Amino acid sequence: MSTKNNKLKNSNTAIPIIAASYIGPALTPNSDAIWEEEKLPLNTDNLVNEIMGQPMRRVGRFIKMVCCGGLACLQKVSLDYLKGKKTGIFMSTGLGNVDEIMPFITQVFKHGGGFPSPNQFANSVSNAAAFVLAQICEVTGTVLTISQEELSFEAALWLAQSYLESGEIELALVGGCDIFTPPVEEYRERVNLAPDEARLIPMGESSSWLLLGNSEGEKIGNILTVDFGEKLIPPEEFSVSENILSRSEKLISASFSDDSTGQKKSRILLPGFRVNKIEPDFWKLKGWEIDDYLPFCGINSTAAAFGIARALREKQSALFVHYNCYASGKQAFVVASTK
Numbered sequence: 584m585s586t587k588n589n590k591l592k593n594s595n596t597a598i599p600i601i602a603a604s605y606i607g608p609a610l611t612p613n614s615d616a617i618w619e620e621e622k623l624p625l626n627t628d629n630l631v632n633e634i635m636g637q638p639m640r641r642v643g644r645f646i647k648m649v650c651c652g653g654l655a656c657l658q659k660v661s662l663d664y665l666k667g668k669k670t671g672i673f674m675s676t677g678l679g680n681v682d683e684i685m686p687f688i689t690q691v692f693k694h695g696g697g698f699p700s701p702n703q704f705a706n707s708v709s710n711a712a713a714f715v716l717a718q719i720c721e722v723t724g725t726v727l728t729i730s731q732e733e734l735s736f737e738a739a740l741w742l743a744q745s746y747l748e749s750g751e752i753e754l755a756l757v758g759g760c761d762i763f764t765p766p767v768e769e770y771r772e773r774v775n776l777a778p779d780e781a782r783l784i785p786m787g788e789s790s791s792w793l794l795l796g797n798s799e800g801e802k803i804g805n806i807l808t809v810d811f812g813e814k815l816i817p818p819e820e821f822s823v824s825e826n827i828l829s830r831s832e833k834l835i836s837a838s839f840s841d842d843s844t845g846q847k848k849s850r851i852l853l854p855g856f857r858v859n860k861i862e863p864d865f866w867k868l869k870g871w872e873i874d875d876y877l878p879f880c881g882i883n884s885t886a887a888a889f890g891i892a893r894a895l896r897e898k899q900s901a902l903f904v905h906y907n908c909y910a911s912g913k914q915a916f917v918v919a920s921t922k
Contacts, residue, residue, distance in 0.1 A: 597805035597838070598744050598795050600919070601754070602659035604652065605791035605892040606630070607880040608763065612655045613896060615879045620785035623763040627651070634658070635719075642715060645680040649712035649760045650719055652790030656756065656892075657720060660794065664801075671725035671752040673743045674713040674760065675735035677884020678773055679728075681764040712760070724752050732775070733855065733907060734811075735759060736888040737915040740793075741809040747797040758792030759885025774884060775910050780818050782856045787881015791888035793895070804895050804921040807838040812914030821908055822860035827852070828869060831904040834918045848902045848920060853890045855907025856882045874903065887917070895921055 608623055609616030610630040618625075627647045631639050634651040642650075653672070657665065710728045717726045725746060729739040736759035743755035763786060764770055770786050795806065812830070820826060831852070851872045854861055863873050876890035887905055894903050898921055905917040 596748060597807050597920075598747055599798065599802040600793055600804045600806060600895060601664075601796045601802055602656050602794040603792070603803060603892040603895040604656035604659060605789065605880075605889045605896070606648070606652050606655065607789050607889060608787045612651075618787070618881075620763075620767065620787070620881065623765070623786075624788065643680060643682050645682055645760070645762050646712045646715050648762055648788070648790040649674060649758070650716050652758055652760055652792050653716045653756055654719065656758070656792035656794050660801075665754070668753040669724050669751075670720075670722050670754040670756060671727075671743065671746055672713050672717050672720070672722055673725075673727050673729060673739040673746075673755055673757045674716070675729045675731075675739035675757075675885055675888070676712075676759065677730060677732050677735050677761050678764075679730060680712065681773070682762065716756075720756070722756075732909060733857070733884045733887075734909055734913065734915045736885045736891075737809055737811070737905075737907075737917055740806060740917060741811075743795055744806065744809060747795060750797070753797055755795040756792060757795060758790065759888030760790040761788055761883040761885045763788040763881075763883070774882065776882065777910070780821070780857060780859065780910060781882065782859050782877060784856060784877045785881045786883065787886070788883050789880040789886060789889040791885070791892040793888075793892060802922070804919055806917070806919050808834050808916065808918040810834055810916040810918070812908075812916070815912035816908065816914065817912060818910075821912075822858045824862045824865045827858075827906050828866070828871070830914075830916060831906070831918070834904070834916055835902060838918055848900055849898075851894065851898060851901050851903035853887075853894060853903055853905040855887055855890075855905065857908050857910070858906065874898070887915075891917060891919060895919065 608618040713728045731738045743757045851874050880889040902920050908914040
């Protein structure tokens with residue numbers, strides 16, 4: 584996405600959020616549950632049975648997590664609400680289906696060639712998880728998988744916003760899923776975590792989703808802005824509170840230029856895992872709260888989806904900004920509000 588196009592899309596048009604749901608490493612939907620990095624990944628069978636009511640066969644753990652997360656969100660609304668509406672699925676992931684991709688690569692390239700099993704091949708295709716979710720949900724509209732490392736979910740939100748504003752779809756199921764694939768050292772390397780460029784938080788996983796609409800009706804909040812910053816910044820500026828605050832305030836002001844009620848809501852910062860120096864006293868002095876959601880989901884490429892979905896469900900009458908950036912210095916801000 585070019586900076587020019589991002590600016591054009593950062594309008595004051597609010598996108599209604601109809602529902603939100605999040606699943607973290609403990610595999611307990613919409614609840615902060617205890618988990619331990621060294622015991623991950625947990626078996627998904629109970630989660631699948633709880634959400635879907637029956638086992639899923641011939642698919643791997645990643646696809647199960649995607650489907651459970653997406654369905655957990657859709658189950659927050661009635662079937663009548665969904666019926667007849669043109670719906671799109673925008674699934675984001677930083678690393679994709681590593682559990683299936685690695686055995687596929689090993690089989691084909693490291694052991695003298697050969698052919699993987701049909702299921703292994705099908706599960707390793709990049710859009711397989713979104714396709715299976717679309718089948719289960721009987722969605723026939725746009726179905727896309729978006730991957731831009733730790734800004735994947737923000738990119739998916741931006742794209743869904745574009746489709747909704749253009750009228751191509753009526754609803755957008757937007758989610759982020761990345762799963763824990765041991766060993767820890769290799770997982771950290773895949774996420775490109777240098778010791779001085781990220782929080783000292785255990786690695787984790789999540790599958791978290793929002794259902795967005797294009798009309799007011801019933802809603803729990805609004806996505807106000809998805810902004811990708813004005814320039815690349817060096818690592819030493821990733822966590823500069825003054826800069827993050829300045830940009831956040833500008834985006835909020837643009838979103839509520841004529842709405843004093845919105846301006847009076849409590850303000851909350853959700854810092855992503857590249858923000859390695861949080862200054863609670865600074866933010867408190869400026870009238871902001873810090874919602875440190877990462878201890879509940881661990882570091883993973885689409886943790887932003889978990890943090891935003893969790894805030895939408897738990898923070899009443901609030902304005903919040905999720906902030907994170909690439910290791911390369913590209914920034915992303917998501918501004919949202921709750922009722």
